[in-house]
Amino acid sequence: MNVPVFEEYEPACDCPCGGCAEQRRLLAQGLPLRAGGHPAAHGARRALVLVTAAGVALGASGVGASEAGADAALPALGTARAGGTAPSVATAAAPAAEPDPKTPQGASGPLHGRPSAGPSANTSVDTLRRISRADIINRAKRWVSAKVPYSMTKYWSDGYRQDCSGYVSMAWNLDGNEWTGSLSRFGTRINRSDLEPGDILLFHNPSDPNKGSHVTIFGGWTDYTHDYYIAYEQTKPNTRAQSTPMAYWNNSAGYVAYRYNGVTGGTGGSPADTPATAAFPGAKSFGPGAENAHVTRLGEMLVGRGGGRFYDVGPGPRWGEADRRATKAFQQAQGWRGAEADGLPGPDTWRYLVDGLGKDIPKAGAAGPGGTKARPAFPGKDRFRPGKSNSHVTKLGKQLVKRGYGRHYVSGPGPRWGEADRRNVEAFQRAQGWRGSAADGYPGPETWRRLFA
Structure with a gap:
């Protein structure tokens, strides 16, 4: 009988079809061991060669023998690959959608x-x-x-x-x-x-x-x-x-x-640039309108000292209210008051952060020098549903407005739960990077904790 001819092809790097996806995965596994390949993948390829050879040999004995040989060989292939039988390039279905994209990668x-x-x-x-x-x-x-x-x-x-x-x-x-x-x-x-x-x-x-x-x-x-x-x-x-x-x-x-293994200590720079980066960059580097690397570094140091709860999306180069509140909390943690705890870093605040001096920012609700207020306890999910009317809905709405997530209100927050409340909560949840059921517009304990942090 005639042996079918198989033509190799190079899969497109961005083609979503199941065949190309499978070929890209196999190509990635086909790296030599010295370049980071895996022994398991090499074992799978050896099994694939054996199965192919067996199929060609059995084909000479007729259709029935060929089918029997394939049925006996495929389980061995699935075991070698530790992932079940391989889908045919011609019939493989596209992979199911996942919450986050897959990340195939190249070799060293x-x-x-x-x-x-x-x-x-x-x-x-x-x-x-x-x-x-x-x-x-x-x-x-x-x-x-x-x-x-x-x-x-x-x-x-x-x-x-x-x-x-x-x-x-x-x-x-x-x-x-x-x-x-x-x-x-x-x-x-x-x-x-x-x-x-x-x-x-x-x-x-x-x-x-x-x-x-x-x-x-x-x-x-x-x-x-x-x-x-x-x-x-x-x-x-x-x-x-x-x-x-x-x-x-x-x-x-x-x-x-x-x-x-090559990182230099702490959040500071390398030995060559430590004096320059450790020096206080000046009051003009901070405050409304400031945007520079010093603001980012300040935020990163504040996060390292317990100020992460003030940031919704992490420290960045543009000065914002989160930077001011985190700075003030750190200053108050040192027992400073008045102009010494205005939320704007001075030489002493900077030195304490760079050198790791003083006390960390206390956790929310802790009784410390800063007098941090305890956030209200989460009242339960059943308080925020269609038809519900209570003071917790009002409190939620006011906090959403305070945090800048009240644009869907027409007449302001009130005690009766409505679509405007749900849409504002959804906007806040999406700002946290949440998707799907985690951003359905109905507050849970984590939404409540972050909103009132």
């Missing part, structure tokens, strides 16, 4: 357009490029500002691959493009409670690297309970920085925290 390799001694050459801390935490975050922000499109095959103008691991390679200033299977070699594993800006949260799935594997850059806590943090990540459609549940939306328990 040099920077695009530049020679390299080989992938993953820098494995010793003595040969790593030194970089400060502030510089890591600033490098990460460049791609956020540029909205670099996600791609596992394309490279940005700086030579780094436009996927999640290429993004971390860029932020850490590595001399090549790494992937989730090799990034851990450049860092030291730490506890999640010890995370600081510039560290990473890494999930690597060795059995199928392109199924769930992902890495984010930790940008600081957004709340005092450490339930959410600012995640800098490269994902579809482009680079983003947003409030993210610890450790991630999917596979949260599998994420491991790592600290780059």
Whole structure:
């Protein structure tokens, strides 16, 4: 009988069809071991070769023998790949939609357009490029500002691959493009409670690297309970920085925290630039209208001292009310009063933050020098439903207006729950980065806690 001819093809990097998606995944797994490939993937390919050979041999004995051989061989293939039988390129269905985009990635390799001694050459801390935490975050922000499109095959103008691991390679200033299977070699594993800006949260799935594997850059806590943090990540459609549940939306328990071995201490700069960055930049660098790197650094230091609950979306270069409130809370925590606790940093406030002096900002509701008020207890979800009328609805509405989320009110907040309340709550929830049922417009304990933080 005639043996069918199989034609190989190169899958398009952005084609959503099931066939191309499967081929991209297999190509990613087809890396040699020295370049970060997985033994499990190589075992799967060997099984695939055996199955193909068996199928051709059995085909000479007739249709019945061919079908029997295929039925006997396919389970072995599924076991080797640890993922069940492989879908046919011609019949594979498109993968089901997930809450967050998948992040397939390329292999270890040099920077695009530049020679390299080989992938993953820098494995010793003595040969790593030194970089400060502030510089890591600033490098990460460049791609956020540029909205670099996600791609596992394309490279940005700086030579780094436009996927999640290429993004971390860029932020850490590595001399090549790494992937989730090799990034851990450049860092030291730490506890999640010890995370600081510039560290990473890494999930690597060795059995199928392109199924769930992902890495984010930790940008600081957004709340005092450490339930959410600012995640800098490269994902579809482009680079983003947003409030993210610890450790991630999917596979949260599998994420491991790592600290780059070449990072210089604390939130300060490298030894070469410590004097310049540690000096107080001047009162003109802060206050209404200010927008510069000093405001970002102030916010990051305040988050590190317990001020994360004042930020909805994390510290940034533009001075805002969150910066003033966090600064004032830190000043009051030191027992300062009056003009010394006006929410605008002076030389003493800056020195205390840079050198790690004084007391941290107390948790919300704690009785401290700042006299922080305890937020009202969440009254329960049943208070906020159609037809309900009570004082809690009024309190919720007034707080929404106070926080800048009252644009759907026509006549102002009142005791009767209505569509305007729901839409304003939804706007606030979406501002936290929540989607789906987490942003349905009905307040729960977490919405209430953040709204009254």
